[in-house]
Amino acid sequence: MPTISRVAEDRVDTLVDVYAQAFFDDPVFSWIFPDPERRAEANRRFFTVIVESTFAGGGLALQIEDFSAASLFYPPSVLPTAQDHADVLARLEKELDDQAERAVAFMNLLNDNHPRNLPPHLYGTYLSAVPGQQGKGLGTRLKMAQFALADGADAGVYGEASCLRNLALYERLGQIRLGEAITLEGGPSLYPIWRPQASKRAGKS
Known part of the structure; x- marks a missing residue:
């Protein structure tokens, strides 16, 4: 059985490769970067900003099967702040230049719609397998690893x-x-x- 491992911060480029490939045909990223001839490079720039800012803000990443799939998330004790969000937008505008408008709109929409009244929770941001590795259950195993981390802190899971x-x-x-x-x-x-925290699922107060 393939082992899930935490991604070290010196593997940012490898993690970016996973997401740039995995989200190339994703409907959301096809909207953000509508020109398919420019999307691969735009995805790399976008995810470089996202991965680096997540690590800088205390977020974590897991990978499985030699980076066949990966998950990026903020653990329950750490969620992005308003300043973190502003810094990401500024970096996206700089890195993406004329392709930044929809990327910024996308990030603002996620930020504006993240419920503020949730109990402590893990925030799962990006989880996917590279082309050719999808449908093999790797994403499911990574998602279950997130659930286990959240349950250990009696926290929910949002994404x-x-x-x-x-x-x-x-x-x-x-x-x-x-x-x-x-x-x-x-x-x-x-x-x-949303996935409620373990105590709520058990019917406890």
Whole structure:
């Protein structure tokens, strides 16, 4: 059975490679970067900013099967601050130049729709397998690893599914829809998902 391991900060480039490939045909990133000839490089620039800022803000990453799949998240004790968000937007505008507008709109939409009244929770931001490794259960194992970390802190798990297929998978794993879909202007929707903390699932007060 492949082993899940934590990604060291000196493997940022490798992690960026995973996400740049994995999200190339994703409906959300096809909207953010509509020109397919420029999307690969734009994805790399976008995810370089996201991965570096996540690590700098105390976030973590896990990988499985020699970086066949990876998950990026903020643990329950650490969530991005308003200043973290502003810093990410500034970096995206600098790195993406004329391709920054939709990336910034996307990040603002996620930030504005992240519920402020949730109990302590792990925030899962990006989880995917590279092309050719999807459908093998690697993402499921990474998601379950997130659940285990959250349960250890009696925390919930929040995230956004970027398509209905991913939403169906997360629902099968025990997460539930939370509120309305988040719809990009003239583009696809994302679906907020939630898994209550262990004490709530056990029916405890």
